[in-house]
Amino acid sequence: MRFERREHRPLALVIATPLIAVAAALAVAGVLIALAGAPVFEAYWKILVGAFGSKLSATETLTRATPLILTGLAAAVAFRARLWNIGGEGQFYLGAIATAAVGANLTAGLPGAVQIPLLMASGAVAGMVLLLVPLWLRLRFSVDEVVTTLLLNFVAILFVSMLIDTVLKDPLAFGWPQSEAVERAARLPKLIDRSRLHIGLVVAVAFAFIVHFIQSCTTFGMRSRAVGLNPKGAIFAGVPLGRTLVLVAMLSGGLAGLAGSIEVLGVKGYVTTDLSPGYGYSGIVVAMLANLHPLGVVLAALFTAIMFVGADGMSRSLGIPTYIADVTVALSLISMLVAVFFTQYRVRR
């Protein structure tokens, strides 16, 4: 058996790929649910009900999707240029803590319309800085960024934990380690009353379109894709590798930092070390599920959010461990990889 590169990629196949992948993942997850002794179809039905069954659950799903869109975009833009940014989680936390620190100490008292953009920018800058360090290590010392970005996640979370234990500790939090809060005026307006859904969702979707525009219509977008497709060829063709990668890192780290910032401004108003249930890591899966396409990221983030929010509900009613959501998402990633392969290759005997 051998594989042969396809001359043409049928459009129908490309569109069907993610659907086939998700269906395959759900089938395997179904086996695991059945092994746990639960009815499979009812379990999937409960996931949908858990994710969309009420106004509360539907808004919760969209609230969950918001940071996933941004961390997914962060991973997608980096991976496109073969910059392996696995540090989304750390960038998320650093963005969050920068927002809380600046909001509580520097911009307090300013009107919301001024404060909010400033705070988002500070979160984005913090995320950028955290990714520029490993990029510098790669360009200067040729250290593979996979491990460094990953190790920096642990450092960033410990750093945040230290800050909210000491200098940024909220004295009114009854001894709980949480940061000082941003002002009411700096909080993001709600999209729907009496829910957690905030305007950050609109911002996140807008960024998906902005990134799509950047990638398809600007020189930088073209260069970043060229670097990803064929680094040596790109350098030969005159693409400035270092400068392109710095811009890619700023965009990627900035988006992940922005995700943390928006989560603070939209949901809690302050930072704790459980602000993210792994949004940075899930963002990587989201990006892969979307096949690194910025608009696909929105759909992939929605799918992931449905799985996580829906699995909570299913777990409560059927007693299946909620970890089935993580298993399904991981399986989707693997089957997506395989599915994408078969859009590019065909089997020859």
Add this chain to the structure above:
Amino acid sequence: MNTLVDILASAGLWAAVLRIATPLILGTLGALLSERSGVLNLGIEGIMTFGAMVGWLAVYNGADLWAGLLVAALGGAVFGALHAVLTVTLGLSQHVSGLGVTLFASSIAYYVFRLMVPVSGSPPTVEPFQPINIPGLSDLPFIGPAFFTQTAPTYLAILLAIVLAYILAKTPLGLAIRMSGENPHAAEAQGVNPMAMRYGAVIAGSALMGVGGAFLTLSAFNSFFPTMVQGRGWICIALVVFASWRPERALFGALLFAFFDGFQLRLQTALDGAVPYQIFLMIPYLLSIAALAVMARRARVPQALMQPYRRGER
């Protein structure tokens, strides 16, 4: 100053160093073997988690401790096989496949654990490996309690490092593995099957990772809890670079790393809150990054690492 000397002079520190190093030695050897054949395996964090869980579960259900390690090795091998199919046969991105394997292995470990072990106040425990006093040597003052009262898997890990160093450097099999990682086309021309070498190395390496994880639940601790691998897998990936892809240096690197880790723990207790504890916890990660920056340039990377091999295609 006195506290520093006291810490360094305690046999407890040195005994802890060997204990902390054991999962790192096993994991690093596993990652190293795989990379030597040309395949990066970022699945290590998840494979260690799965090994920790499944080895523990076997013993919890009545298996012998050694059988538990064997089960962990088999569990690791299964995920290694998955990674090999994705990266060797299909030639997918080794980075992304490894991350997928990590996510899959760790989430399924948590899922199965929750299914098999009902939620309770205190986690259920097993009787772990007991320290073995090596006759004669363990009676030596200081050196005895520090180095010769470890559990069996620790001695095994050190032995494996020596064996793997020998296999890679001196045997035809080692040469075939190294050629597959350096130049698979040349290897093929010499009658070596690089695909088979890569499969074997990834699967055997993943088995070692599984055992490294099981050391945590069957020797260092006696129960399983989520996130217990705590980034050790990623440290192993860094240690491979630090070791320049050489098993004997991997042993040294893991011990050095474990020394800093054991030392900071004791320093933290000695200083008693004068410095935020998070600073100490950051040290291992910062140290890994520093080690990478220092070693990455000098290290001899296997030339075909991360390059998929397809017959007749260059």
